[in-house]
Amino acid sequence: MRKNVLITGASSGLGAGMARILAAKGHNLALTARRVDRLEALKAEIEADHPDVEVVVHALDVNDHDQVFAVFKQSIRELGGLDRVIVNAGLGKGGRVGTGKFHANKETVETNFVAALAQCEAAMEHFYERKAGHLVVISSMSAMRGMPGSITAYAATKAGLAHLAEGIRSDLINRKGHDIKVTTLYPGYIASEMNEGVEQEVRLMVDTETGCKSLVKAIEKEVVESAIPPWPWAPLGQVMKHAPLSVVRRMV
Ligand SMILES: NC(=O)c1ccc[n+]([C@@H]2O[C@H](COP(=O)([O-])OP(=O)(O)OC[C@H]3O[C@@H](n4cnc5c(N)ncnc54)[C@H](OP(=O)(O)O)[C@@H]3O)[C@@H](O)[C@H]2O)c1
Numbered sequence: 001m002r003k004n005v006l007i008t009g010a011s012s013g014l015g016a017g018m019a020r021i022l023a024a025k026g027h028n029l030a031l032t033a034r035r036v037d038r039l040e041a042l043k044a045e046i047e048a049d050h051p052d053v054e055v056v057v058h059a060l061d062v063n064d065h066d067q068v069f070a071v072f073k074q075s076i077r078e079l080g081g082l083d084r085v086i087v088n089a090g091l092g093k094g095g096r097v098g099t100g101k102f103h104a105n106k107e108t109v110e111t112n113f114v115a116a117l118a119q120c121e122a123a124m125e126h127f128y129e130r131k132a133g134h135l136v137v138i139s140s141m142s143a144m145r146g147m148p149g150s151i152t153a154y155a156a157t158k159a160g161l162a163h164l165a166e167g168i169r170s171d172l173i174n175r176k177g178h179d180i181k182v183t184t185l186y187p188g189y190i191a192s193e194m195n196e197g198v199e200q201e202v203r204l205m206v207d208t209e210t211g212c213k214s215l216v217k218a219i220e221k222e223v224v225e226s227a228i229p230p231w232p233w234a235p236l237g238q239v240m241k242h243a244p245l246s247v248v249r250r251m252v
Contacts, residue, residue: 002083009089011038013192017212030075032060062115085123105153112157
């Protein structure tokens with residue numbers, strides 16, 4: 001069992017949902033986000049429900065890269081090592097490229113991609129030292145193709161993140177004597193703060209608990225990659241990859 005799990009962006013949505021499910025399965029947790037009051041409340045809730053589970057929380061803005069390395073190291077010390085890191089913190093801000101929304105697009109790129117690189121670096125340093133560990137990155141179905149309008153930059157970050165994870169996975173091929181795995185997950189629409197009030201997503205949206213159960217199932221199987229939930233997103237992903245762009249742009 002990968003006992004000790006660090007989750008970034010654990011103050012709401014998928015991060016908090018995965019934390020609850022993993023705690024119920026007996027995992028110790030290091031939970032990070034900027035809204036530390038939310039993390040403290042989640043820690044209290046988990047410790048009340050599962051007294052045997054150890055939970056540490058840390059305020060962390062993933063765009064403060066030095067802090068990413070420091071908080072990961074502190075969590076390693078507190079829990080006695082990390083067995084799994086879930087790179088989950090993310091942002092959905094943005095606007096159509098060329099319409100004056102550079103700052104929102106840039107914030108999304110920095111948070112979802114550059115800061116994700118910092119998290120992968122910090123996790124992999126530790127996993128290489130221990131010759132064991134499981135890196136999980138939360139990409140998105142929007143990574144399948146270039147996406148229009150307000151999610152162009154967002155989708156590009158998620159495609160970049162998936163390629164980053166694949167490159168790290170490639171580094172592990174033929175490397176003997178280790179147990180390091182890399183998993184890339186592509187959620188479709190799961191209810192969270194990020195997509196509150198986005199009406200066109202409701203049709204295929206699953207509730208947070210259903211979505212997080214599907215995420216944890218794929219994580220525990222240590223799959224290379226998976227759409228989440230696999231139905232209907234795995235077949236839809238194939239359509240998205242191969243359909244003409246004029247069709248794909250109407251699917252989002
Ligand atoms: N929900 C979906 O349908 C869906 C679909 C595809 C992919 N995803 C991905 O799933 C991940 C989780 O999103 P969510 O849906 O759960 O949205 P959410 O409820 O808005 O949660 C986002 C989390 O990321 C954290 N975060 C944002 N910026 C941060 C920063 N600069 N530093 C540290 N933490 C930061 C937030 O914490 P603080 O604000 O407290 O820092 C929050 O805990 C994201 O990577 C998102 O792109 C979600």
